[in-house]
Amino acid sequence: MTAIIVQDGVEYEIIDYRKSRKEETILSMGGNVIKHSNTTADIPRFILKKKKWKPMVGDMYYFVTSTGKVERRIYDESLAASLMIEQGNCFKTYDEAEKASTKIKALLAQ
Numbered sequence: 011m012t013a014i015i016v017q018d019g020v021e022y023e024i025i026d027y028r029k030s031r032k033e034e035t036i037l038s039m040g041g042n043v044i045k046h047s048n049t050t051a052d053i054p055r056f057i058l059k060k061k062k063w064k065p066m067v068g069d070m071y072y073f074v075t076s077t078g079k080v081e082r083r084i085y086d087e088s089l090a091a092s093l094m095i096e097q098g099n100c101f102k103t104y105d106e107a108e109k110a111s112t113k114i115k116a117l118l119a120q
Contacts, residue, residue, distance in 0.1 A: 063102050064095055072107035073099045078115050080107040 065071045065085035072082045073094050082104070085091055094100040101107040 062095055062098060063100065065100065065102075072101040072104050074107055074111045074114060078111050080104060080111055 067085055067087055069085045070082055071085050071091075071094070072080055075081055083091070091100075099110070101110065
């Protein structure tokens with residue numbers, strides 16, 4: 011079972027947990043970095059990964075094609091749809107997919 015942390019409506023999975031006796035970054039989400047300055051006690055350190063959204067069968071999802079175009083499909087648990095999720099190319103809204111497309115195009119233009 012994977013532990014989930016929710017901050018501002020976004021789900022994160024805990025992928026690693028350690029204790030440390032030195033000051034270090036503990037958590038970074040949404041650009042916020044939380045640090046402890048107490049170096050005499052064990053300090054929990056969580057490494058988080060944004061949880062991938064997975065549609066339910068019959069839900070609409072959006073993805074970015076190899077040409078950068080945003081398309082939508084109905085989720086059906088096919089191999090192609092499962093690979094979209096695994097690769098992080100499955101979005102709940104058109105706007106999310108469009109933002110990803112813009113980032114991909116900018117990276118390819120470099």
